Structure formats: C-alpha cells, structure tokens
Amino acid sequence: MATQSTVKTSSASSEYSEGSIRVLKGLEPVKQRPGMYTRTDNPLHIIQEVLDNAADEALAGYGKKIKVILHADGSVSIEDDGRGIPFGLHPEENAPVIELVFTRLHAGGKFDKGKGGAYSFSGGLHGVGVSVTNALSKRLEATSYREGQVATLVFSGGDVTEPLVKRATGEGDRKQGTTVRAWPDAKYFESSALPMNELTHLLRSKAVLMPGVTVTLVNEKTKETQQWQYKAGLRDYLTQTLNGDPVIPLFEGEGFADGNSESFAEGEGASWAVAFTEDGAPVRESYVNLIPTSAGGTHDSGLRDGLFTAVKSFIELHGLLPKGVKLMPEDVFARASYVLSAKVLDPQFQGQIKERLNSRDAVRLVSSFVRPALELWLNEHVDYGKKLAELAIKAAQTRQKAGQKVEKRKSSGVAVLPGKLTDCESKDILHNEVFLVEGDSAGGSAKMGRNKESQAILPLRGKVLNTWEVDRDRLFANNEIHDISVAIGVDPHGPNDNPDMSNLRYGKVCILSDADVDGSHIQVLLLTLFFRHFPKLIEAGHLYVARPPLFRVDAPARGKKPASKAYALDEGELTAIIDKLRKDGVKEGGWSISRFKGLGEMSAEQLWDTTLNPDTRRLLPIELGPLDNAGTENLMTQLMGKGEAAARRELMELHGDSIEIDV
Known part of the structure; x- marks a missing residue:
C-alpha cells in the first residue's frame, strides 16, 4: 500500500533513541572536561581551591594558621586551624557532610549568605571548589578535627575508597581544623609540577590580606621552610x-x-x-x-x-x-x-x-x-x-x-608606492638611482631624459617641511616626506637605531634642485630631513646631491673645431670656460651665455647631458664633515632650530662676507 513507510531503521550502532542520552553523574563531568572547571596547564588551581577554604576560615575569624606541605612523593597537604569540616550525616542526603563536600559539584557552606551563614564573605558561589580537586586527584585524604573527634576519609579519582573513620582526639592531635592531602593526577595536566613562583606569591598574598595570620610553606624535597606574616598588611x-x-x-x-x-x-x-x-x-x-x-x-x-x-x-x-x-x-x-x-x-x-x-x-x-x-x-x-x-x-x-602618530598609507599590508613616482625597471640597487626633483616641470624633463632602466624620478611640490624639530611619529602627516620614505623603502629612524635596510629600493638617493637660492634652500631642507630622520642612509653612503649647471656657453666654430656648447656650475666655472675660448682664438663676444632660471627650462636632452648621465654629470656624495655626529647636530640646531634666530644672526655676522651669493 502507498501509505506504508519505506524508511528503514538504521543499525543499532548509530541509533539515536532514549538510550543514547548519557547522564554524567557525580564528578564525571569534571573528569570528561577538566578545562571547563579548572586550569589544566598545572595543578596549582586545584590546590588553590583547598587553600581558599582554609583562608575563608581565617577570614571568618576562626583560624590563625595555614600550612602548605609539598611532600617528596608529589602530594600536597594544606592544614588550617579553623573549625574543621562537619562530618555528621546530612539531614537530606543521608551521607557524611564531609563526603558531600568532596564529591558533589554544588555542595558547600558558602551559599547561605548573611545572618546565620557560616561565611559572610567567601571566594565565590560556584560551589565546585574542592570537589574538582578530588575529581582530578589519584588520591585525596581529608581529615577533620572538631568537637573532640578526628574523622578521616580517603578518595581516589573522586570516589570514596576508604569510608569515614572517626576516633576521639589524642594527645598529639589538634583541637580543631582541617587537613587535606591530595595527589594530583598527572594525566589531566600538561605539567604535573607546581609553579613555585606562583605558589609562593599566592601564599604571601594570603598573609598580606589577612594581617596577623601566619602562612607557612614546607618543601620536603629541599628541606626549606618559608613563613609569612604581615602585621601592617x-x-x-x-x-x-x-x-x-x-x-x-x-x-x-x-x-x-x-x-x-x-x-x-x-x-x-x-x-x-x-x-x-x-x-x-x-x-x-x-x-x-x-x-x-x-x-x-x-x-x-x-x-x-x-x-x-x-x-x-x-x-x-x-x-x-x-x-x-x-x-x-x-x-x-x-x-x-x-x-x-x-x-x-x-x-x-x-x-x-x-x-x-x-x-x-x-x-x-x-x-x-x-x-x-x-x-x-x-x-x-x-x-x-x-x-x-x-x-x-x-x-x-x-x-x-x-x-597623532601618522602611519604609512598601506594597501593589503604593503606600503603603496606614491603615484607620482616614475620608477625604474631594474631592481638592482647597486645601479638603481632615485632623483628627488624640485618641481613638476623639472620632473617632466627628468622623466623624459632619464635612463629608464636604472633611474627613477620623484617630483616634489613646493618647499619641503623643515623637519629638524618634528616628532618622528608625525613625519608621515606631510605628504612629501611620506612619499620619500615609501619610495626609498626605509622608515624614519634615529642615529642609534638599527632600521631595516633590506627594503632599500635604490643604491643612490640624489637630491636634484635648481642651481639658485631657492634650490639651495630646498637642498638644505632635504639634507636636514635625511640627517635628522634617515641618518643611516648617509652613514651607508646612499645620499648624493646632483649639481645642475647655472650657465650654458655656446661657442661658434673655430678653425677645425665645430660649434660647441659648455656648461658651468657657477660664476667661477663660467670665467674659466670663457678664458679657454679666448685662448682658442674666439673673438671677444663671439660666444653667447645663457643662464638657466631653473631645471624646468632645460630640455630632456640637456638635463641628461648635464645632470643625469653618469659619464658627464656632477654628483656629490653626502657625508659628515670635519665635525662628528654630535658637533654636526649642534651646528644644524643653530641653522635649523626654531628658537635659534639669535645664533643664526651671529653666524651670518661672522661668516656672511665669505659667501658670494646671487640673490
């Protein structure tokens, strides 16, 4: 019939029915998932549970002494002189109270707060406490002294193995108190050793927090005894x-x-x-x-x-x-x-x-x-x-x-190369060069005139920031400096730092600015930046200043010599070129002199011939002068510091006449 079920029952091994539901009883949950109840890196916390009970007795005003003994066999005893755990039968559970304390997850004397409760203030209300210690111990012996009797109970893995035995207190016995000796089961812990530093710190802190209570630690292996008592807390x-x-x-x-x-x-x-x-x-x-x-x-x-x-x-x-x-x-x-x-x-x-x-x-x-x-x-x-x-x-x-710290702008965790950087094709930093060029128009000529294989161009807009007194964390707020750092591949650093130079992208970093006062100013600002925030580039010999010419001299053909052009960096070189032309027999005024107002006026070909071509350019390496690092720093502070106007004026008065400058 169509109404009959065609679903087959699965095999008994995978059947999910009422019998499949397993109820974890007693302390089974702790043994199955110890990490839910305690720390499992070492047994300190299960020992601490017992210690907390002893401290609660002292806190409630019933004890003055706590003693912890580290036995040679790996077990730990905690003794207190509190009131002792009750060992009479529980009215509802029909079992000794001391047994319930060690075998039930939610049994204890700390649930009844306020008036009439045994503990007004205690370390928590989870109630799992020493039952976790018991569950994760191969053996646990609990002894309680109270009302003229001594009661002893022994457990293994949380189960009672030696039922409660009571006897009258003898001469050597304490009047009242509890002793718990536990053998933590190594299979539940990554390490069975107790961390001694943490244990001593814990015991010492108990003494601190309970002025007048004496806390003792005895190590049977090393025969050492430590004792703490703080009267002033x-x-x-x-x-x-x-x-x-x-x-x-x-x-x-x-x-x-x-x-x-x-x-x-x-x-x-x-x-x-x-x-x-x-x-x-x-x-x-x-x-x-x-x-x-x-x-x-x-x-x-x-x-x-x-x-x-x-x-x-x-x-x-x-x-x-x-x-x-x-x-x-x-x-x-x-x-x-x-x-x-x-x-x-x-x-x-x-x-x-x-x-x-x-x-x-x-x-x-x-x-x-x-x-x-x-x-x-x-x-x-x-x-x-x-x-x-x-x-x-x-x-x-x-x-x-x-x-306010400004980080490098990044995409997918990698610093993004600035868009205005025209990079070179080669990745060989022995030959690679980057030119920091003043102005977009000069940058345009440099891009057209460069050797694409090994020369990169980074045009800079306007005057660079004076960074002598700028906090390193704020450097990247300035776009030009951010772009310079990212393009070079080295982060700002100090003279005593060890920056990561493995990402350096160019063997030569060349400052290229106009051969006039403004160009010199930009050059000084960039040198300040590198000396202050990239000193290891200078130390390793990576920084250079390119020297473009200020004049061009066009000479006519003379005899067998064809018409020629020569470039002069300054007035001195210009005079020397003209003297040579005179000696060569060029009549006075037969040459023409042009002055470059800036790099932007040069064609790509001129810029290559005069400034970029390794065979014909002038490239000055930058290194420390006669002064050491500290001396140079002092001089730079005078020149570039904000509050140093008086020092600069003094320098100008002293040396102003020794400088020939075309303003």
Whole structure:
C-alpha cells in the first residue's frame, strides 16, 4: 500500500533513541572536561581551591594558621586551624557532610549568605571548589578535627575508597581544623609540577590580606621552610614590591558599608594601598574575599574610577589643566601601582577559576569609598596633589601626541608606492638611482631624459617641511616626506637605531634642485630631513646631491673645431670656460651665455647631458664633515632650530662676507 513507510531503521550502532542520552553523574563531568572547571596547564588551581577554604576560615575569624606541605612523593597537604569540616550525616542526603563536600559539584557552606551563614564573605558561589580537586586527584585524604573527634576519609579519582573513620582526639592531635592531602593526577595536566613562583606569591598574598595570620610553606624535597606574616598588611607589601620610587607618599585607606547603607550589605567594601611612580613597571594586584583576581575586574574599575574622579576634581579646583589637554582615566591610572582587597557579599566571577570579578555593583562599591578619601587627602596635601596632577597631565599629553602618530598609507599590508613616482625597471640597487626633483616641470624633463632602466624620478611640490624639530611619529602627516620614505623603502629612524635596510629600493638617493637660492634652500631642507630622520642612509653612503649647471656657453666654430656648447656650475666655472675660448682664438663676444632660471627650462636632452648621465654629470656624495655626529647636530640646531634666530644672526655676522651669493 502507498501509505506504508519505506524508511528503514538504521543499525543499532548509530541509533539515536532514549538510550543514547548519557547522564554524567557525580564528578564525571569534571573528569570528561577538566578545562571547563579548572586550569589544566598545572595543578596549582586545584590546590588553590583547598587553600581558599582554609583562608575563608581565617577570614571568618576562626583560624590563625595555614600550612602548605609539598611532600617528596608529589602530594600536597594544606592544614588550617579553623573549625574543621562537619562530618555528621546530612539531614537530606543521608551521607557524611564531609563526603558531600568532596564529591558533589554544588555542595558547600558558602551559599547561605548573611545572618546565620557560616561565611559572610567567601571566594565565590560556584560551589565546585574542592570537589574538582578530588575529581582530578589519584588520591585525596581529608581529615577533620572538631568537637573532640578526628574523622578521616580517603578518595581516589573522586570516589570514596576508604569510608569515614572517626576516633576521639589524642594527645598529639589538634583541637580543631582541617587537613587535606591530595595527589594530583598527572594525566589531566600538561605539567604535573607546581609553579613555585606562583605558589609562593599566592601564599604571601594570603598573609598580606589577612594581617596577623601566619602562612607557612614546607618543601620536603629541599628541606626549606618559608613563613609569612604581615602585621601592617597592604602598605608593607606594596612598598616591598614597588618598581621605582613613589612620586608622592602612599595613599592607603579602607571603607566598609555599615548597617545603615541602602546600597550595600554590611561589611562590603575595600581596603587599598596606591603608589604613583614615574618609571618602572606598575605593580597591580587585586583580590576579592582573598581570591586573587589576576585578570582584574569590576573592583579594579572602581578603584580606577575613584582615583580618576578625585584627581580630575582636584585639577579642576586648582585650574591646573593646560588648554587643549583632555584628561582620561588612563592618564591617572597609567603610573599607579596598587594592592586592592575588596569584600563583596555575593561575588560573581568570570569562569570557574575566578580570575576576573564580574559583579557590576563592585565598581560603585569601591569607587564610593576611594573617591572621597582621595579628594580629602589631596586637598589636605596640596603640594602632593599638584605633583600627582603634573604626572597625570604629562601622561595625557604623551597619549595625545601618540594618538597623532601618522602611519604609512598601506594597501593589503604593503606600503603603496606614491603615484607620482616614475620608477625604474631594474631592481638592482647597486645601479638603481632615485632623483628627488624640485618641481613638476623639472620632473617632466627628468622623466623624459632619464635612463629608464636604472633611474627613477620623484617630483616634489613646493618647499619641503623643515623637519629638524618634528616628532618622528608625525613625519608621515606631510605628504612629501611620506612619499620619500615609501619610495626609498626605509622608515624614519634615529642615529642609534638599527632600521631595516633590506627594503632599500635604490643604491643612490640624489637630491636634484635648481642651481639658485631657492634650490639651495630646498637642498638644505632635504639634507636636514635625511640627517635628522634617515641618518643611516648617509652613514651607508646612499645620499648624493646632483649639481645642475647655472650657465650654458655656446661657442661658434673655430678653425677645425665645430660649434660647441659648455656648461658651468657657477660664476667661477663660467670665467674659466670663457678664458679657454679666448685662448682658442674666439673673438671677444663671439660666444653667447645663457643662464638657466631653473631645471624646468632645460630640455630632456640637456638635463641628461648635464645632470643625469653618469659619464658627464656632477654628483656629490653626502657625508659628515670635519665635525662628528654630535658637533654636526649642534651646528644644524643653530641653522635649523626654531628658537635659534639669535645664533643664526651671529653666524651670518661672522661668516656672511665669505659667501658670494646671487640673490
């Protein structure tokens, strides 16, 4: 019948039915996908989960000592003198509470916040905690001391292998506390070794954040013991770790909400220590309920906001902001080193490993305590306030300057050769030359008269910028300089830099300008550009000045000699040519002298003969004169510096009569 189904059932191996759905129970999800619950590069984080529990006991006021032992067999023990994990039967689950803590993903004493809860402030609400440590350990021994009894429980891969055993406390036993010894399972981690630097930093920070609590690290292999106890807390810690000297004394303080606060729960708030330095890498550490938040978060943003608002209002009150400078939070924060410890009743973290705090209210919480405290402090110490304002304003000016940096114009990641560049055919930089030609008309003649194989022409429009005092990052704002750099294939650099010369496109970079005062000026401006921003081109002998003639002398035929033409660079050469004609018997006035007003007046053929032809041209290599680099720089500053008019006048008065110039 047509109504019968013709669809065949698939084989049992690929059947998708009710039985295909697998329910991961207990700690199976952690073992299947450990990366979702913890860091898998090394076992530090699963040890930290146990450490955080010990710290929470101290934070709640029930413990004064935390001890971490690195055993010779690769296991790690964490001991505290808190109240001990309860080991009676859970009323609903009918299992010892200590067993549930280590075997259930969402079991713990931190969900019941506020009045009557065991923990008002603790490191998070994910509840996966030590059960992840248990799941990823080959063996875990948990021992709890409380109410005159000791209870021990042993797990393997998250499963109970030795059920709960209770006994009365003996003479050598502690009164109360918890000891957890874990053997991390190497198969879950890229490296089974604990990063010692991170571990010691973590333990030290716990001591910093809990003044009066003693934290000890014992390494059985090396027989070393380290101990930390900070009575003065954050201030001591920041002072010891700072890179550089503070510009003003440390700004420290704390603020916590009382029972009358409408916005925050009682006890929420922060304590902080902030130092401002001019140099050195800033030290920045933040914590929420003693959990290190290495990626920062909303509490860091609150500190940043509080500092910025206070400094900005101080600057406005005292009228310190220069015209055109706009202050941003980063300008105040850029040179700030700090240790921040926030207490948040119900912290929300990004990801299970709690690297970043996401609680939105934390911005307002921290800022509301930091801002008024800093405003008051700055106005009580105006001199220090002005120093801090100066630091922030300087940062703003540097930022604005950097924001004006002009990059090469690029297409598909490659600098685009300027459209007005007429390139040569050869790629051999031993023979290639580029002529930087003054003016479009001269550029036209040069293009027609050049050797296309090895000579490139880049016409320049108008006077080039005086770049002696132009910041390197701003050079490309000028089109001509941008085009010169791109055409040559070398980026601007300083005398002590090592620029990439592998992209140099021409062996000779030749300045070609008119043989008059304006031409000389353009020549000087280009030499200034190259000496200041492309010194390695000069050092490597790539820069030249082409010398076009100023005069042309046409002589008539004389005897066997046919009519001829000769070119003179200047008046001296002109005199020498005329003297020779006289000796050759040319009658006085029998020759005619033409003067070139500029390169644009020369035909392509004349330009080739006089200036471009390697056999007949005059090409001067540019190199440092009798002065060294520093001496040349001083002289150039006198000649080209903006504030050096008096020095230039003195030079002209001294040497003005030694120069013959046709103005």
